[in-house]
Amino acid sequence: MNVRLTVNFALRSDGTQFILSQRKLVDPTKAPGYKPIEGAPVPELRERWDDIGYYPLNAVGLHVALDSVRVRSAVAAADSAETLAEFMAVLSAETAELGAAINAAGSLDFTVKLGA
Template sequence: MNVQLTANFALRSDGAQFIVSQRKLVDPTKAPGYKAVEGAPAPELRERWDDVGYYPLSTTGLRAALDSVRFRSAVTAADSAETLAEFMTLLSAETAELVTAINVAGSLDFTVKLGA
């Protein structure tokens, strides 16, 4: 299983556990010791997927993995949030986006309700 949940998070399984991966952009010019070569083009950004969470292969594990994705997404989006109310608004928006993505991608006739 390898499922893209959002633009920055994916869920996969190795048969023994659920694994949440997060997309990161790597800028080689920000590396310590990088020196630009005169006349050469700047190196391109590259995409990397890092494993950020491991969860049991169970209903509880799947629920925890999805909760992890929605909280990580909300925290990332909440850089400008100054109050708990603003953070909760962002968390609700991330939850709605994740639920919509899961329901749209599902081929079975069921819907997902997180926290139910």
Template sequence: MLNNVKITQNYALKTDDRNFVVMQRKIVDPTKAPGYKAVEGAEPPALKERWDEIAYYPLTTAGLTALIDSVRLREATDSEISSLADLAYVINETTTEIIAAVNAGLSPEFSVKMGA
């Protein structure tokens, strides 16, 4: 089984016995928790990183394709976008990042190319 394979800086995937599972990185600030009270003279607690399960896709090539497309669009919608050109740019940048991540894990004889 795969476990927390990084797709982009904010998204990873893992598998269970039937699914690809998309994980999203969240940064948690303990000082913003309800009931948090600062201790005088003490350092505030450090930010924490956690990975939440946010989507499930079937453990098939079609499921993996849908997962990658979903991550590309999620990254775009997580960004500050004010025009269609910005959207296209973010999707292109995310696609390049995903391709680099995939290629880094492949043997030297194989690589992924867009539009091939």
């Protein structure tokens, strides 16, 4: 199993656990030892997927992994939130977006209710 949950998160399984991965963009020009070479093209950004969580291969593990994506996405999206109400609005929006993405890809008799 290898499922892309959002633009920045993916869930896979190795048969014994769920593994949550997060997409990172790497800019080689920001590396501490980077020195531009005159006349050489600037290195391009590259994408890297880092494993950020391991969860049991059961319903509870799946729920916790999805909840982790929901909260991490909300925290990233709410960097300008100054009140708890603003953060809760972002969390609610991220919950709805993740639930809709999962339900759109699932079968007709399967729905996901995060936080239930």
